[in-house]
Amino acid sequence: MAELHFFTGTMDSGKSTLALQTNHNHAARGRVGRIFTTRDRAGEAMLSSRLGLTHEAIEVDDTFDFWTYVVRTLTQGGRIDYLICDEAQFYTSDQIDQLAKVVDELQIDVFAFGILTDFRTALFPGSARLVELADRMNVLQVEALCWCGKRATHNARTENGVMVVEGDVIVVGDVENPDETPAEVAYEVLCRQHHRRRLTAARAKAVSLAPEPLPFG
Numbered sequence: 001m002a003e004l005h006f007f008t009g010t011m012d013s014g015k016s017t018l019a020l021q022t023n024h025n026h027a028a029r030g031r032v033g034r035i036f037t038t039r040d041r042a043g044e045a046m047l048s049s050r051l052g053l054t055h056e057a058i059e060v061d062d063t064f065d066f067w068t069y070v071v072r073t074l075t076q077g078g079r080i081d082y083l084i085c086d087e088a089q090f091y092t093s094d095q096i097d098q099l100a101k102v103v104d105e106l107q108i109d110v111f112a113f114g115i116l117t118d119f120r121t122a123l124f125p126g127s128a129r130l131v132e133l134a135d136r137m138n139v140l141q142v143e144a145l146c147w148c149g150k151r152a153t154h155n156a157r158t159e160n161g162v163m164v165v166e167g168d169v170i171v172v173g174d175v176e177n178p179d180e181t182p183a184e185v186a187y188e189v190l191c192r193q194h195h196r197r198r199l200t201a202a203r204a205k206a207v208s209l210a211p212e213p214l215p216f217g
């Protein structure tokens with residue numbers, strides 16, 4: 001039986017790497033797949049992993065219809081055994097419904113990968129629908145860590161190094177490299193407590209270096 005799989009984790013938890021590995025393993029056994037993504041950091045129609053692997057992909061925009069694409073391919077004599085869908089948090093709710101229909105009506109496996117929540121801690125519409133519809137939901141085994149050492153569960157956005165909780169939901173970007181000058185927009189994974197307190201690594205460092213207040217008595 002075909003299934004709709006949803007693999008989720010914070011940013012930088014290895015989702016795109018797993019997407020490429022999943023494709024590799026299925027293709028190595030002679031199965032025929034299609035790879036989809038949207039707004040990958042590496043550019044249009046690319047699926048990229050921070051481990052350096054990249055693969056060409058079909059770019060999904062809001063008007064793309066998975067059901068129509070698959071049915072058209074099959075009726076033209078093409079073969080599809082599985083779909084790899086990266087950055088699925090950005091897909092529309094309707095597109096996730098189309099993926100579920102592809103699984104149920106055409107017996108094609110769908111492997112979707114994406115983050116659950118945005119920088120404000122709200123569910124992305126695509127991820128919310130995947131949680132509602134997926135046959136299997138898997139949280140990635142490789143844990144991204146907060147600067148404090150706890151498991152990171154939340155994605156924070158920074159603007160010029162300062163954590164923000166307001167702004168456009170979609171802003172493509174990467175996790176901050178602590179050795180570099182803060183980017184205009186960047187992301188940092190945090191545990192819930194430090195997301196709530198807006199305590200990023202840089203702010204925690206600044207606070208710990210601040211001089212002790214004088215003891216007035």
Ligand SMILES: Nc1ncnc2c1ncn2[C@@H]1O[C@H](COP(=O)(O)OP(=O)(O)O)[C@@H](O)[C@H]1O
Nearest residue numbers: 010011012013014015016017018049050051142
């Ligand atoms: N230089 C490196 N050496 C080993 N592992 C790395 C290196 N750089 C990144 N990684 C691994 O790659 C993961 C990010 O992979 P990626 O597939 O790009 O994540 P995601 O798609 O979830 O954002 C990191 O959590 C880390 O485990």
Ligand SMILES: Cc1cn([C@H]2C[C@H](O)[C@@H](COP(=O)(O)O)O2)c(=O)[nH]c1=O
Nearest residue numbers: 011012115118119155169170171172173
């Ligand atoms: C939290 C959050 C993230 N994004 C963007 C930033 C990246 O381009 C992708 C996530 O990619 P990854 O492969 O999981 O690292 O999503 C966003 O647009 N809005 C957000 O709130």
